Amino acid sequence: MQQADHQDGLYSRGAYRLAWDRRADGTLRSPFLQIVWYDAAARRLRSRSTGTESIDQAEGELDALYLKRERGQAVCSTCGQTLQAGARYLVTDAIADYLVAREKRSSIGSIRPRLAHVTAYLDETDALATACEDVDEDWIDAFRDWAIEVPIVSPGGKTRERAPGTVEASVRQLAAVINYAHERKNTLWEARFSAKPPGAVDRTPSYRADVRTLASMFSYCVTPERAVGESDDAYARKRPWRSQLHRFLQISVATWARPDAAHEVSTDRKRDQWHSNARALNLNPRGRAQTKKHRPIVPIGSRMAALLDANGARHYVTVDSARRSFEQMAETIGLPGDGEGGLKLIRRSMAHLARERLGERDWVEGQIMLGHRKASTSDVYAPFTPGYLGRALAATESIIEEIERLCPGAFGPPWKRNEKGQDDERDDTAPE
Structure with missing residues (x-):
């Protein structure tokens, strides 16, 4: 033509x-x-x-x-x-049907807020009558312009700018909604737009915490500073208040896990995660399907193994999210903001520190720890044998020992639980 x-x-x-x-x-x-x-x-x-x-x-x-x-x-x-x-199929109806269909997926916790931004846009712009076939590249550009101006508000009331990558996650999810509607023949056409690739919108955080900084995070939990004029009772409550953050730091350092996987670690036998005899922890609990963000089985060192053995049949971190307490800690000890910190900082920092110790030849073990490389079918029993990821485990344990020297008690005896089911005191009779 x-x-x-x-x-x-x-x-x-x-x-x-x-x-x-x-x-x-x-x-x-x-x-x-x-x-x-x-x-x-x-x-x-x-x-x-x-x-x-x-x-x-x-x-x-x-x-x-x-x-x-x-x-x-x-x-x-x-x-x-x-x-x-060919009747018009509203975007709001498509989203509602999609959420019902994906209700049992492990990723539903991420899907809901992504699509909530889309429905908020439809509501605020008085566009609830928008049909799937109306959503094209121009429509998506208008959504991007609106969404990037909407700040993220933390539970504590603090706000921060919304990252372009977060906006594109909503765009990508909306495309999945429309494509699902097309598969069900509710609309005649697949999504007529596409999300920008991650490399075009995401800025990978460059900050990595060194061992001394990691130790200061543990010190925030183990030996909190006393404020001027703070009462004995208020000071005494600081440590148990920070116990769940402490546990999150421990399991994150020991496993290099993503924050969501760290929160889901449980020693309940029904979940089939903690294998004490083999000192192996399956980050993917029984009944949860693996996703693109693969959760591996990782070896556990002696200090963390003792804490898991003493944990009982429950989650190791018993709060839904340690984000709020982590943000308070970050502000107190002076961690960088603007997306450089956050819960993923532990994982990024452990990968950086361990890679320096492993060297490039043995970094394949680090890739397996991170879930970036999957074990082959022939290696299905390898995680339960001595020496599995031995070099990665040695690097992890050396980092833990350095943290413990700088902050005694960082990986020390676990806390007892009081009658209300809350952590409130150290159990010095627990195994070291």
């Missing part, structure tokens, strides 16, 4: 226009009129023959294609009537 076709001055509707398919010398390649439009996904002009030389008939063909692709309305090729199967 030649670039000069638009000069034919024929019928057009939206991005679609009629044109003759001409060669460079002006002669026709085909006797039939063509429908021409720009395909944003393929980044090129596309065309379709109308099968007729009649401009009137070709206009009808263009109208039918326009309604089908841009408005989700199927048109009968014989009489031109809109088909019932």
Whole structure:
């Protein structure tokens, strides 16, 4: 299709226009009129023959294609009537149906807030009547402009800017919703937009905590500083208040786990995670399907193994999220903000420190610890044998020993639980 076709001055509707398919010398390649439009996904002009030389008939063909692709309305090729199967399917309905269908997925906790941003946009812009076929690249650009201006508010009331990657997560999730609706034949077309790749919007945090900084995090929990004029009772309560953050730090350092996996570690035998005899911890509990963010089985050193053995049949971290207490700690000890800190800092820092100790030759063990490399089927029993990821375990234990020297009690005896089920005092009779 030649670039000069638009000069034919024929019928057009939206991005679609009629044109003759001409060669460079002006002669026709085909006797039939063509429908021409720009395909944003393929980044090129596309065309379709109308099968007729009649401009009137070709206009009808263009109208039918326009309604089908841009408005989700199927048109009968014989009489031109809109088909019932092409009725508009609202985005809000598509989201509601998608959430019901994905309710039992382990990722539902991430799916809900991503789509909540979309429904908030529809509500605030008075666009609740938007149908799936209305959502194109222009619509998504408008959503991006709106979403990036909406700050993230923490439970403590603090706000921070929303990252472009967070916005694209909502865009990506909305595309999944519309594609799911298309699969169910609720809408005629798949999503006509795409999310930007992570590399185009995400800035990988560069800050890594050294061992001394990690030790200061533990000191915040084990030996909290006393504020001027603070009462004995208020000071005495600081440590038990910080016990769950302490536990999160312990399990995160020992396993290099992602924050969500660290929160889900349990020593309940029904979850089949903690294997005391083998000193192996399966970060993926029984009944949870593996996702792209693979959760491996990792070896556990002696100090952390004693803490898990003394934990009883429960989660090691018994709060839903340690984020709020982590943010308070970060502010107190002066960790960097602007996305450089956060719960994932422990995982990033452990990977950095261990890589320096392992060297590139043995870094494959670090990749397995992180879940970036999966064990082969032939290695299914390897995690329960002596020496599994031995070098990675040695590097982890050396970091733990350094932390313990700088902050005695960082991986010391666990806390007892009081009658209310709360951690309130050290159990000095527990195994070291």
